[in-house]
Amino acid sequence: MKDILKDLNKAFENKLRLGIMSALLVNDFLDFNALKEILDATDGNLASHLKTLEKKGYVTYIKEFLDRKPNTKYMVTESGKEAFLKHLKAIENLLK
Amino acid sequence: MEKEKYIQDLREIKEIMDRSSKFISLSGLSGIAAGIIALAGSWIAYRYIYTESDFYGYHVVALSSDTLMSLLGLGAVVLIVAVSAGIFFTAMKAKKTKHKIWNSQAKRLLINLSIPLVTGGLLSLIFLSRGFIGIIAPITLIFYGLALVNASKYTHEEIRSLGIIEIALGLISAYFIGFGLLFWAIGFGLLHIVYGIIMHSRYGS
Numbered sequence: 593m594k595d596i597l598k599d600l601n602k603a604f605e606n607k608l609r610l611g612i613m614s615a616l617l618v619n620d621f622l623d624f625n626a627l628k629e630i631l632d633a634t635d636g637n638l639a640s641h642l643k644t645l646e647k648k649g650y651v652t653y654i655k656e657f658l659d660r661k662p663n664t665k666y667m668v669t670e671s672g673k674e675a676f677l678k679h680l681k682a683i684e685n686l687l688k
Numbered sequence: 689m690e691k692e693k694y695i696q697d698l699r700e701i702k703e704i705m706d707r708s709s710k711f712i713s714l715s716g717l718s719g720i721a722a723g724i725i726a727l728a729g730s731w732i733a734y735r736y737i738y739t740e741s742d743f744y745g746y747h748v749v750a751l752s753s754d755t756l757m758s759l760l761g762l763g764a765v766v767l768i769v770a771v772s773a774g775i776f777f778t779a780m781k782a783k784k785t786k787h788k789i790w791n792s793q794a795k796r797l798l799i800n801l802s803i804p805l806v807t808g809g810l811l812s813l814i815f816l817s818r819g820f821i822g823i824i825a826p827i828t829l830i831f832y833g834l835a836l837v838n839a840s841k842y843t844h845e846e847i848r849s850l851g852i853i854e855i856a857l858g859l860i861s862a863y864f865i866g867f868g869l870l871f872w873a874i875g876f877g878l879l880h881i882v883y884g885i886i887m888h889s890r891y892g893s
Contacts, residue, residue: 614704
């Protein structure tokens with residue numbers, strides 16, 4: 593039981609962060625507005641949680657210009673994917 | 689309970705994965721409406737084509753260019769009305785579930801649907817202009833099926849099997865040239881209604 597709990601990742605305890613990871617895992621990339629719409633989040637809230645995931649190295653982004661407007665595309669990193677799948681596995685084991 | 693929270697988490701993860709990668713507002717009623725309109729169109733076309741031929745004899749039909757133009761017009765009207773009805777019911781469903789109808793998922797679905805569909809449409813027009821009328825039904829069914837299979841990754845998974853059935857139907861109709869209208873009525877009418885009912889019962893409208 594202790595081992596299973598150890599595999600649960602604190603970074604994904606938050607609902608919005610869990611949502612961000614779920615959405616990014618099944619899409620090559622999503623821009624800020626698409627994430628906002630999917631997760632029904634406010635600008636500030638979404639930005640701060642993205643920042644947290646960035647710092648952990650789970651999420652990365654590229655900035656582009658679309659019709660001269662800045663556009664930020666977010667995607668999961670390899671380690672983010674690994675960490676999230678491990679977290680899912682831990683939940684599954686917990687529910688067994 | 690801790691467990692309850694994690695079960696809820698898993699449910700939410702799955703829901704977000706579906707919602708972010710697929711266009712899920714597609715309404716079953718759209719399929720039913722499109723199917724009924726297609727059946728009505730086929731029936732009108734049938735009356736139009738066979739009205740002067742002997743009912744008990746062989747249905748040998750020679751289409752004059754006038755008749756052909758009327759049929760093309762009928763086809764265009766059926767297509768426009770069916771697509772409009774489809775968009776209408778899907779928009780209603782999106783509104784009810786508070787999703788946007790035009791989002792990145794819808795765009796992806798449409799692009800992947802369009803590539804085979806436009807190819808098939810252009811090919812049909814080319815053959816039509818050369819007078820190969822019999823080949824039109826198989827081509828439209830096959831390319832429509834390919835379009836559905838291609839687009840099914842971006843919406844409800846049932847669309848994939850619908851596409852495969854349309855392709856099979858198209859191949860069979862290529863063998864039985866001359867029964868194009870019948871295969872059309874099955875492929876665009878009957879199958880849409882059946883799949884519309886399935887989708888409606890599974891996902892609501």
